[in-house]
Ligand SMILES: [Ca+2]
């Protein structure tokens with residue numbers, strides 16, 4: 001096994017941090033989730049991905065010249081050594097991500113603490129989602145309700161720095177548009193003294209609740225669309 005080289009787009013000469021999807025190159029349809037071949041360089045691998053319908057990103061193993069084309073983002077495991085090349089869709093979001101307003105959203109099928117979720121999103125150049133209007137909220141709920149693996153989703157809000165003062169991670173106060181469930185926030189956390197992190201739970205029809213930040217839920221990650 002060689003060293004796996006993951007190359008991240010923002011640092012090379014690809015377009016605006018993402019690949020451009022070229023419809024004219026979409027002439028090859030693989031029948032598996034992963035397609036591995038050998039190529040002379042990572043750039044050739046990028047081109048192969050562009051020619052592969054549904055290819056989201058590549059990993060390139062330099063020592064063995066292996067080019068791995070990945071078809072899905074959803075089960076993507078973040079790599080600490082960074083990173084991936086996303087293939088951008090026509091809507092300005094990487095494939096596997098959903099666009100609402102000027103935001104790209106992804107619902108990774110992983111279960112993590114709130115802090116782990118922050119890191120998870122960050123490795124995709126994303127943050128935990130902040131919901132500041134009803135259109136975005138309804139869009140998220142619509143997806144959450146049809147994706148059966150989704151139970152609870154971490155959002156990017158907390159009252160960890162000042163009990164009772166809820167802030168989005170970007171610094172904006174959580175006021176105006178909110179979707180708290182009937183008794184929330186109540187600062188009740190399972191096995192903890194505090195409930196300082198914000199999530200939306202399937203058990204409360206995806207309304208918002210506060211819970212202990214060490215509980216295990218799925219991150220809802222977002223980043224701006226291009
Ligand atoms: Ca609290």
Ligand SMILES: [Ca+2]
Nearest residue numbers: 186188209210
């Ligand atoms: Ca609560």
